[in-house]
Amino acid sequence: MGRANSSCWTAWLAVVLVHWCLCVRERNRVVVEASHVVYESLQSVPASVVDSKLRTGYHFQPPKHWINDPNGPMYYNGLYHLFYQYNPSGSVWGNIVWAHSVSTDLINWVALEPAIYPSKPFDIKGCWSGSATILPGNRPVILYTGLDPRERQVQNIAYPKNLSDPYLREWVKPDFNPVIAPDDGVNGSAFRDPTTAWRGPSGHWKLVVGSKWNKRGKAILYRSRDFVHWVKAKHSLHSARDTGMWECPDFYPVALKGTRGLDTSVYGHGVKYVLKVSLDITRYEYYTVGKYYHDKDKYVPDATSADDNTGLRYDYGNFYASKTFFDGKKQRRILWGWANESDTSDVDKAKGWAGIQMIPRTILLDSSGRQLVQWPIEEIESLRGKHVVVEHKRIPSGGFFEVTGIDSSQADVEVSFDVSGLEKAEDFDPSWATDAEALCGRKTADVKGGVGPFGVLVLASANMEEKTAVFFRVFKAYHKHVVLMCHDPTRSSLRAGLYKPTFAGFVDVDIAKTGKISLRTLIDSSVVESFGAKGKTCITSRVYPSLAIGEDAHLFVFNNGSTDVKVSELNAWEMKKPLMNGA
Numbered sequence: 001m002g003r004a005n006s007s008c009w010t011a012w013l014a015v016v017l018v019h020w021c022l023c024v025r026e027r028n029r030v031v032v033e034a035s036h037v038v039y040e041s042l043q044s045v046p047a048s049v050v051d052s053k054l055r056t057g058y059h060f061q062p063p064k065h066w067i068n069d070p071n072g073p074m075y076y077n078g079l080y081h082l083f084y085q086y087n088p089s090g091s092v093w094g095n096i097v098w099a100h101s102v103s104t105d106l107i108n109w110v111a112l113e114p115a116i117y118p119s120k121p122f123d124i125k126g127c128w129s130g131s132a133t134i135l136p137g138n139r140p141v142i143l144y145t146g147l148d149p150r151e152r153q154v155q156n157i158a159y160p161k162n163l164s165d166p167y168l169r170e171w172v173k174p175d176f177n178p179v180i181a182p183d184d185g186v187n188g189s190a191f192r193d194p195t196t197a198w199r200g201p202s203g204h205w206k207l208v209v210g211s212k213w214n215k216r217g218k219a220i221l222y223r224s225r226d227f228v229h230w231v232k233a234k235h236s237l238h239s240a241r242d243t244g245m246w247e248c249p250d251f252y253p254v255a256l257k258g259t260r261g262l263d264t265s266v267y268g269h270g271v272k273y274v275l276k277v278s279l280d281i282t283r284y285e286y287y288t289v290g291k292y293y294h295d296k297d298k299y300v301p302d303a304t305s306a307d308d309n310t311g312l313r314y315d316y317g318n319f320y321a322s323k324t325f326f327d328g329k330k331q332r333r334i335l336w337g338w339a340n341e342s343d344t345s346d347v348d349k350a351k352g353w354a355g356i357q358m359i360p361r362t363i364l365l366d367s368s369g370r371q372l373v374q375w376p377i378e379e380i381e382s383l384r385g386k387h388v389v390v391e392h393k394r395i396p397s398g399g400f401f402e403v404t405g406i407d408s409s410q411a412d413v414e415v416s417f418d419v420s421g422l423e424k425a426e427d428f429d430p431s432w433a434t435d436a437e438a439l440c441g442r443k444t445a446d447v448k449g450g451v452g453p454f455g456v457l458v459l460a461s462a463n464m465e466e467k468t469a470v471f472f473r474v475f476k477a478y479h480k481h482v483v484l485m486c487h488d489p490t491r492s493s494l495r496a497g498l499y500k501p502t503f504a505g506f507v508d509v510d511i512a513k514t515g516k517i518s519l520r521t522l523i524d525s526s527v528v529e530s531f532g533a534k535g536k537t538c539i540t541s542r543v544y545p546s547l548a549i550g551e552d553a554h555l556f557v558f559n560n561g562s563t564d565v566k567v568s569e570l571n572a573w574e575m576k577k578p579l580m581n582g583a
């Protein structure tokens with residue numbers, strides 16, 4: 001892979017130069033798509049400096065410039081592939097190509113030359129997101145959204161030029177594209193992000209494309225026998241009123257029992273389905289768990305899944321445009337998601353990079369059948385270095401302790417809390433049930449409670465002028481306890497002008513029964529990525545400390561409730577740096 005790396009840089013540079021010229025020419029073009037903030041004056045300003053102070057170490061990113069959606073992830077002949085939306089010429093959105101990286105372990109990555117870039121009438125104005133499908137005979141294909149000369153969104157196919165090339169570097173876009181164009185009744189300005197296709201009992205291939213009609217979000221279904229000729233089905237696979245444009249839909253089966261992930265085309269007994277959409281209006285995603293009727297090609301969410309923007313989320317923080325794939329090597333389903341920066345575009349330009357992919361997560365259906373659980377892929381543990389342990393430590397009301405002995409600016413921290421004294425839990429107002437985020441905004445880490453807030457303070461300065469709090473708070477509702485998980489970055493930096501929302505989700509656990517709850521947080525300089533109760537509730541934040549950088553970052557465990565809590569066990573590891581696209 002070393003050689004692949006060096007030769008690719010020449011090609012990469014060439015592409016950067018080509019795009020630089022294209023961009024100068026196109027600098028004043030009008031960008032139609034509504035979902036991206038467009039800074040035309042910055043789109044084609046290559047980074048002269050790459051500032052590494054707050055740069056992530058083990059999250060996926062290219063050496064510089066802007067990235068967004070993960071595209072076409074797949075496992076093929078011993079290698080993982082990740083494509084992603086990339087601006088080769090600047091640190092804000094623009095000039096988008098499908099950048100391409102490969103890996104043997106999803107942790108160490110080698111960058112190849114971009115796989116898909118605007119070159120044909122059916123994609124001359126843009127090469128946007130899409131998915132890979134592995135066809136019978138082990139032949140991968142990609143379907144992606146192109147923008148034609150009229151800036152209509154159309155769906156195109158691309159396949160590898162040479163299946164014997166282990167890296168699948170070159171992709172061919174046949175001239176018969178587009179394979180799916182918006183016809184009557186489809187909004188050609190809101191028609192994008194085709195899913196991985198699946199094959200049902202009828203033998204047809206099927207896929208959905210995200211769309212909207214007025215304010216109704218839609219997953220428009222297409223069928224094909226040969227993967228080339230696609231016919232729109234009479235009805236959408238699913239749609240929901242007042243949700244607006246559905247970007248990056250994802251649709252896949254999950255097993256009711258066991259720990260194996262399923263290939264997209266698996267069907268039969270013991271299988272449920274998940275439909276995820278990324279809402280352009282809110283810039284958050286939600287998913288439902290439900291039933292898929294193959295004969296009618298209808299998806300019906302379960303009554304336990306809210307089918308609107310109050311629904312379940314993979315991540316209650318900064319996480320968007322996600323996509324799963326089936327990993328045939330380890331028989332698991334893996335989730336990729338993008339996190340943007342929470343800083344101004346001027347600062348992004350100055351630091352020379354913007355956007356990361358979150359650590360890939362293994363996805364399973366929870367034993368309740370009501371939601372998914374997610375966990376960082378096991379390979380991430382290979383980066384664990386220096387290790388500290390704390391056991392059986394009681395934290396009294398208002399107390400805290402520091403975890404020392406590792407550099408906690410890039411760390412993996414797992415804590416198990418024993419929780420008792422539930423009679424002291426604060427009362428839960430039922431009107432809070434649909435807005436965890438607002439509740440967290442009102443009851444931050446500084447607001448004392450009954451049971452909690454307790455949790456960790458990460459990327460904290462020595463005197464805690466800067467800190468990002470990750471914590472739980474337990475409430476007493478009429479007939480049960482309610483557990484809130486919260487990220488509070490409001491005091492994460494002394495710098496002004498940052499986007500620092502509190503993020504939160506409820507955790508579906510019976511804390512009165514278990515008496516304990518766990519928290520895992522992956523810290524990576526400007527990333528805080530947390531998994532509550534073994535992955536039932538996940539939250540990601542981007543923060544930019546001005547003091548708590550590198551070895552000046554501290555890690556504390558705190559309890560601001562009126563009852564004691566106990567850390568039954570804490571493990572914290574310093575994280576090593578993998579090979580990251582030659583950075």
Ligand SMILES: *[C@@H]1O[C@H](CO)[C@@H](O)[C@H](O)[C@H]1NC(C)=O
Nearest residue numbers: 161162163164165166167168
């Ligand atoms: C296909 O790839 C293989 C392996 O890299 C190479 O040996 C072969 O020459 C390639 N074929 C063509 C037509 O480029």
Ligand SMILES: *[C@@H]1O[C@H](CO)[C@@H](O)[C@H](O)[C@H]1NC(C)=O
Nearest residue numbers: 034187189190212213214215
């Ligand atoms: C089609 O999409 C465009 C772009 O989002 C939007 O402005 C327009 O209102 C949409 N039309 C309908 C009928 O949904």
Ligand SMILES: *[C@@H]1O[C@H](CO)[C@@H](O)[C@H](O)[C@H]1NC(C)=O
Nearest residue numbers: 400445446447448558559560
């Ligand atoms: C606990 O609450 C007090 C008072 O509201 C606040 O000053 C302190 O910073 C809080 N502790 C933590 C660790 O957030």
Ligand SMILES: *[C@H]1O[C@@H](CO)[C@H](O)[C@@H](O)[C@@H]1NC(C)=O
Nearest residue numbers: 283319320340341342343499
């Ligand atoms: C990420 O950036 C913040 C701050 O600029 C915006 O508020 C978010 O909408 C944006 N998120 C996405 C998914 O684009």
